[in-house]
Amino acid sequence: MCEDNHGTSGLGRRALVVTGAAAALTLGGVSFASAAGRDQETRTVRGTLPPGSPDFVYVPVEVPAGVRELRVAYAYDRPTVPAGTPGNALDIGVFDEHGTELGGRGFRGWSGGARTEFFIRADEATPGYVPGPVRKGTWHIALGPYTVAPQGLSYEITITLTYGEPGEAVHPTYPPERAKGRGRAWYRGDCHLHSWHSDGRRTPAEIAALARAAGLDFINSSEHNTHSAHAHWADVAGDDLLVMLGEEVTTRNGHVVALGTDPGTFVDWRYRARDNRFGRFARQIRRAGGLVVPAHPHATCVGCNWKFGFGEADAVEVWNGPYTPDDEVALADWDSMLVASVREGREGRDGRSWIPAMGNSDAHRDPDPVGSPQTVVLADDLTREAIQAGIRAGRSYIAESSRVSLSFTASGGRGEHAGIGERLRVAPDAPVTVWLEVTGAPRCVVRFATDQGVLFTSGPLGVDGSGVAEWRTTASYAAYVRAELRHEAAAGPVPGALAAFTNPIFLGRGVD
Known part of the structure; x- marks a missing residue:
């Protein structure tokens, strides 16, 4: 030695x-x-x-x-x-x-x-x-x-x-890019998970079993700064579980989930916001077929707070793991971005003027629950491409578990209709009816949030967790509306923890 x-x-x-x-x-x-x-x-x-x-x-x-x-x-x-x-x-x-x-x-x-x-x-x-x-x-x-x-x-x-002799090299196999779907339907997924290929303690097989038990249809491999897990998911994917491949790119100025990249894609993390290099790697993620999703943007751990801006984001992880004050800050910050997109009337990359929200568990080890929260996506099928298209379009809501389901729509007086992530194209003063149906959220309060703030709050749902809320407004009064399900607050004016929330429905003719 x-x-x-x-x-x-x-x-x-x-x-x-x-x-x-x-x-x-x-x-x-x-x-x-x-x-x-x-x-x-x-x-x-x-x-x-x-x-x-x-x-x-x-x-x-x-x-x-x-x-x-x-x-x-x-x-x-x-x-x-x-x-x-x-x-x-x-x-x-x-x-x-x-x-x-x-x-x-x-x-x-x-x-x-x-x-x-x-x-x-x-x-x-x-x-x-x-x-x-x-x-x-x-x-x-x-x-x-x-x-x-x-x-x-x-x-x-x-x-x-x-x-000595090097031995025979392994030839990686990767999970398929489609599972047996239900056609155009709502699919549940958790896109931020860690196995023993980074700082998690579970094997891919254990994660897949927990994902199935949580009622998930899809997951995304997102290890810190390595793609080594990509070749270890093929055996645990199946017709009932789509496994997408990615990485949690963990820089000193924040983390970003590369969601659904091509197998074997590695994304470098060795830069800070001041280096002006993030755009290069965001473009690499998209060239590899993935989405760029800043993770836990207001997390308090050293280096976790997102400092690269959101100009390259395809979605943002607003809810990460158990609901905490930094998630509440992330929700408020995201809502402010929605207001800015409406105020400025700007069209962003791909002609889109706003950034959809996601929620993921960031589960690492027992007792971290997989699928809490989860993103519920309206997609044409259970394929990598279709799921990503639904996330990118904001046709999704976030729920604390598979027990929570909701249907959220807005309609106009002449038969116009829009769902989550869509625009209801009506005149500014035309009447609009907003409708939410909920199951699986006992004792939760329904809130409708707009660019003005929360303009509608219902009493708590019953112990069976089911109910319907309806509200009437106009596009001149609310440029968008999104729904929240909140657990009852312990005390005082602070709202309770989220049980679910939706991406917005925009109201009015908007920018064409």
Whole structure:
């Protein structure tokens, strides 16, 4: 075993490079001898990162020919820090001989802070990592100092190469892009889920079983910063469950769900809003057939709050997991965006002037419930393309579980009719009737929200959770209307937690 030390002084001596992404530092390299006469060889690297370290620190590893397996283990210190000050958190991943350039051509895996070791070989790899040959060349261990304590972050990396024949490479299979649907119908899905391929604790099979138990028709694979799970869903998909493939692109300035991309699509995350690079990767997601969905935009964890703006968004995740105050803020912010789209009369990308809402569970482990909340989409069939079209058009509502169902429509006096995500084209002063039918929401309150605010509130539904609410208005009084189902509030004027809410129905002739 050989040892190298990367001390804090090394940060001053080595070049700090900005590669068109977040600032990155490349340390001195680690070399291995040739494979001749050896079964295995190990190197250990130690160093300390100071507060204010770059977003990514790369440790080059010179890999000789004849390597069967690369194995990496790491550890770092966690000193006591003052109250209110983040402690140490160090993420890890690896890039192969194709390099670390932004775009990820050399990407071979990422586990963030979820694992202390990983391996890669031709026929298998640790979840989060992509199997394949360990070829000769300069590999890079990627360290991500997520937060650094005032005392600095001391780390130790142990790299082990096992020599020998590489073994037979695996050929990935992917789930089909369609399941057995019901034609044009409402389909339920959860598009933000984590398995053991990132920081979740469930296998794909366990997630699929929970999705079926939750009454879901579709799900989306969305691991943090890796596409390694894509090849592990084929066996658990079926006629009754559509599995779409994607990624949760986890940057230092917010997270975005790449929803329903082509199999094997990797989306890089190594940039901040100030780098002006997000548009490039949003376009990559769409070229790969996916949707761009900013996740939990007002989450309070470090780096989780969305700072890239919504100009590239196809939808936004307004409700994430159990309903909390940051979801209430996200709902209010989204409603303000609806008001702005009406006020400015602007037409956005694809001719659309507004951004639809979604809700997903972001479930990681027990007891996180899969499918709470869930997005219920009106789609022409249970296919990737049809589900995405329904989400993009806003033909959807969000419910806390499959027990909650609703029908929400608006009609005019001359037989005009519109549903969720549509426009009721009527004259400004023509009478409009808004109608909501609910099942599965016991003791919930119905609210109709508009660009003016909440203009209609019903008394609580009965214990059977069923009921109908009706309201009359005009397009001059309400530019749009959307429905909310709220649980009874514990006390005071603050509304209760959501049980469901819809995307809007727009009223009036609008912009053609």
